[in-house]
Amino acid sequence: MPIIEVRNLSKTYAGGTTALSDVSLDIHESEILALLGPNGAGKTTFISIVCGLVTPSGGEVRVGGHDIVRDYRAARSLIGLVPQEISIEMFETVMNTVRFSRGLYGRKPDDAYLEKLLRDLSLYDKRDARLMELSGGMKRRVLIAKALSHQPRVLFLDEPTAGVDVNLRRDTWAVVRRLRDQGVTVILTTHYLEEAEEMADRIGIIDKGRLMLVRDKRDLMHEFGR
């Protein structure tokens, strides 16, 4: 069974903009799927619906078999999200940030898990540092740690490297690949072909709210003559 099943999903916002039209897609465990498309294509809307933050106008989303609308709590606990618009408390320490985030999900405290998570993200040495003391790359990894604090099975990253320099981008790519190798399913959005090509196992191309095609990366690169 796919970890995420999306069927005939559509979204028309109150103002009348249709952001998604009839999108269907299965996402499999331990894959990295990139949704590639220009600004305004509907990528953030897709993520927001699958994460249960926006109600669809039509269609259905199941996460781990749970309907995201009707069974929100069960579905949501399987998902971690690094949104595009980020806000973090710069005076807080790294460890407290992930502890607090885990608490928000109503999960039991588990510092052993959180310490392992910080080690995996090369943040363990900085666990007692305030976020304001961290480099840009470390701050980005804290956002990922926060999204993984409640041990979800799927991680969503909305434009994870928009506007960051090439070193930070590579750092993020390496982290994401490592997570996938540990069994986390990753869905990211991007408008960089290069990023999709570097990172993803599968690429979905989305334009004007429609999922134009979904292919294994190798097949797609072959079609593009790359």
Ligand code: ADP
């Ligand atoms: P992308 O993430 O690919 O840039 P979005 O999902 O953000 O695309 O946007 C898709 C379309 O929906 C755009 O035309 C955008 O202006 C519109 N849109 C996004 N969010 C809202 C909203 N909250 N209300 C009305 N229109 C929106």
Ligand code: ADP
């Ligand atoms: P600068 O390069 O101006 O010193 P920072 O070190 O503050 O910038 O930020 C570098 C990167 O860290 C930014 O690209 C941004 O993605 C991320 N970042 C900065 N502030 C925050 C924040 N409040 N929450 C999450 N990420 C942040």
